[in-house]
Amino acid sequence: MLPEMAVEVDQLNKSFTTWWGRTTPSLISIDLHVRRGTVHGFLGPNGAGKSTTIRALMGLTRCNGRMRVFGHEVPEHLPRVIHRVGAIVERPRFPTEFSGYRNLRHLAGSLGLPNREIGRVLDICDLNSAAHIRYGAYSLGMKQRLAIAAALLTEPDLIILDEPTNGLDPQGIRHMRQLTRRLADEGRTVLISTHLLAEVEQIADDITIVNGGRTVAAGSLDAFAGGRQRWRLTLAAHEASASVAQQTLQQRGWQVVPEGGALIVLGDEPGYAITQTLTAAGLWVESLTPVSTGLEETFLQLTAPGVRPGELPPTPITSSTNPHHGSLR
């Protein structure tokens, strides 16, 4: 039977020793469990240890603790599974004097892949028109897309994306979100480290939050988000209709809070049920947009300065095969 976990990291820790002998821990105890076939958001503030963890997984930096990828101990047995892993690790770089195509060709050649694979990944990342431009002349977004193209060269089962939306414009971010979802739909596992909580909310199945070199929480997105959707509602009428709308929605079981000229609606039913209800009451909706669920609040609580794992607020985290799911650590 295949192992269900794509990535298992237990009690990963690392310390730096300065020239004058002072030891500073950069990772204290990171636990990360990524289920196969899921999109896993790996979240944390700057310096929390996300990139170090990913670098350790890819054998770029040495750490203590236990790490497994598809059941293989890494970094010892990383060569056995590396062909199943595609990764971009924190601002990946290529030699600046070669074109994007040449850089991919070097990679493909060294991996024994045919050149047609280069065209395929350039297509996926929408880089065909810039393929023969020197890498040094690329914009940040193009560099990021080239790195993603490289990560997809081997058609990996596990894709590790460390801050993949860095430097991307809104179209690029959207493209990245769609690509990530598509990869997951194809049955691949995606581990994505990012600061963009709104993006993660739209694509992730599971979340791990780290802070100060420790894993502080892990669980399914629903558990983090509290399972309830929030909507920002504006009405195509004067303010008086807002109070009528508030009453109407509250009678149907939604929680409604006025915020500026809009209403924040919290409930379990889909958005169209709100418009149906209001239309039936003779109220016209001007806009209805989903807003952040509870993830942002939970994230900010868990990563607030001075909060230690033992002092964390009791967030309801449930689920899954992950031994750490269902607990705040």
Next chain:
Amino acid sequence: MTTASPHPSFLRLFRAELDRHARRRSTWVGALIMLALCMVARFDGYTDAFDHLLICTTFGAMWGYLTAVANVGGDIRSGALGTWLTFHPRRQRVWWARLLAIIVTTAIGVLATILLITSTHLPAVVTSTGHGLGWLFLVALLTPVCAAVMGAATAALCGSTLSALGVAAGYLTLLFVSNILIPGLSSTWGPIAPIGDLFDGINNYNSYSRGHPDSGTSYDLPFWAMIRLLIWTLAIGTVGTLRWSRRDVD
């Protein structure tokens, strides 16, 4: 889903490294500069075929060191090495493939330069050296190759092109100063000493073969100088290899 070979061959990796190294601007611009400098020396007073060989060797060694440093140090510093190692986690394999690519490029570049510079009077060289020609070509090739290996190892140790160049500049400055303070010391320590002895040996051999031996000439001197050069290269190369395999990569 996965199409890549789980164990890509060393030959494929070597070919990719060779292509990367040969296409680097530092490699081919450096080669053109080396050729230009050799040409200037060739047509500017140096008429002796041996002198031409030594000039090619000297500039070839500088070129080999600089390109190796630019390749290894540049990749580490820029972060390109981290990207490369993400696909090739066997670091030793990458190191040996890269080193071999640097060695092959240096050897071919220097050999081409030597042939170009001495092509017009190669028969004269052959006539004057007789059976020593092969030995001289070996020395002329080996010196730049050793310099290239030392350059790659120094860059792996220092982690950047500038630091590795600084180490070379510092070493040469130290030699210069120490030679002023203690005359003759520079010929007894450091990897440049056997190179100097190799050149002396070739000159002596040249003089000897022409029937005008200098006093104290011994034409087995280059052999031991070569052994010493190889030992230095091995020592610095080993330290660089170890550092490469243990370095945290950004």
